[in-house]
Amino acid sequence: MIWEIFRQEREGLPFQHGGSLDAPNLAFAEAYARELYGRRDESFALWIVPREAVDEVRDPYVADVFDRDYRRVDGYSLKVKLKEARERAGTAGAG
Amino acid sequence: MSAQELLALADDELILGWRNSEWTGIAPFLEEDVAFSSIAQTEIGHARAWYELAAKQLDTDADSLAFDRQPGEYRCAPFVELRFVPDWAQTIARHWLYESADAIRIQALMQSDDSQIAGLSEKIDREEAYHRMHADMWADRLREEARFQQAVDELWPYALGVLEPDQRDRLCEAVSRDPVDAVERSTHTGELAPLWEEMTMVRRSVPGASW
Numbered sequence: 001m002i003w004e005i006f007r008q009e010r011e012g013l014p015f016q017h018g019g020s021l022d023a024p025n026l027a028f029a030e031a032y033a034r035e036l037y038g039r040r041d042e043s044f045a046l047w048i049v050p051r052e053a054v055d056e057v058r059d060p061y062v063a064d065v066f067d068r069d070y071r072r073v074d075g076y077s078l079k080v081k082l083k084e085a086r087e088r089a090g091t092a093g094a095g
Numbered sequence: 096m097s098a099q100e101l102l103a104l105a106d107d108e109l110i111l112g113w114r115n116s117e118w119t120g121i122a123p124f125l126e127e128d129v130a131f132s133s134i135a136q137t138e139i140g141h142a143r144a145w146y147e148l149a150a151k152q153l154d155t156d157a158d159s160l161a162f163d164r165q166p167g168e169y170r171c172a173p174f175v176e177l178r179f180v181p182d183w184a185q186t187i188a189r190h191w192l193y194e195s196a197d198a199i200r201i202q203a204l205m206q207s208d209d210s211q212i213a214g215l216s217e218k219i220d221r222e223e224a225y226h227r228m229h230a231d232m233w234a235d236r237l238r239e240e241a242r243f244q245q246a247v248d249e250l251w252p253y254a255l256g257v258l259e260p261d262q263r264d265r266l267c268e269a270v271s272r273d274p275v276d277a278v279e280r281s282t283h284t285g286e287l288a289p290l291w292e293e294m295t296m297v298r299r300s301v302p303g304a305s306w
Contacts (some may be wrong), residue, residue: 008132011218019128022124022125023126024236025236027232027235028126028236031130031225031228031229031232032126032127032130034225035126035129035133035225036126036129057219069144080302
């Protein structure tokens with residue numbers, strides 16, 4: 001049975017995936033996780049999670065068929081929009 | 096604590112650590128290989144600490160005590176000398192019985208009037224807690240297996256020999272078994288000499304060298 005191990009390096013930091021290990025039950029998984037991720041005092045705490053409990057979502061991107069790129073975290077392409085705005089302003093100023 | 100008593104402790108840990116290290120690279124699966132090798136290594140580390148205390152009394156050093164004595168001079172219990180590779184059931188039976196016995200011994204040493212002994216025992220016990228966790232989880236898993244039960248039956252008289260007679264009742268209680276005649280510490284099995292040959296081979300190859 002495969003277990004996913006998450007480790008917290010210091011108190012307060014987010015848990016990050018450390019790796020996985022093979023163990024027949026939780027007691028074994030805990031012993032091996034201590035050995036592989038705790039022996040050198042490299043972790044403040046561990047999460048030990050059966051791999052089946054992890055719900056993996058593939059291709060999680062929700063297609064935007066309409067132009068709503070303002071929702072995206074990468075934001076606007078300001079360069080083009082600024083250029084267009086400057087052109088409009090320049091035209092207005094000349095007129 | 097006398098030097099001979101310290102040597103008994105140190106020799107138990109060194110020889111058992113050595114036997115357990117024979118599983119490095121060939122344990123039943125990779126995670127266990129890492130865990131069992133690590134346990135073997137900490138046992139040898141504990142041996143080193145006890146040898147250092149004995150060495151002060153005997154005016155020598157830990158390496159000399161570990162490797163320069165003749166097989167007959169070792170004070171270890173016959174229990175730790177037995178070679179079990181490739182039998183995992185026997186290995187775990189010994190591991191569980193030894194850790195159960197060692198817990199009783201270390202508890203007693205932690206109460207020692209000698210602050211050096213008590214302090215070292217406390218440090219060692221913190222690592223032994225992991226050994227016990229590992230031994231107990233394996234014993235729980237193999238408890239119903241005939242091979243494991245048979246190995247525990249066979250090794251029980253040897254396990255009692257690790258402890259002083261007045262501590263043996265506590266081991267009987269800890270592992271729920273009846274007392275029997277123990278295989279005592281004063282004797283050695285035929286398996287110690289070949290182990291010693293291999294263990295001291297490199298050191299003997301260049302006598303007096305510093306490494």
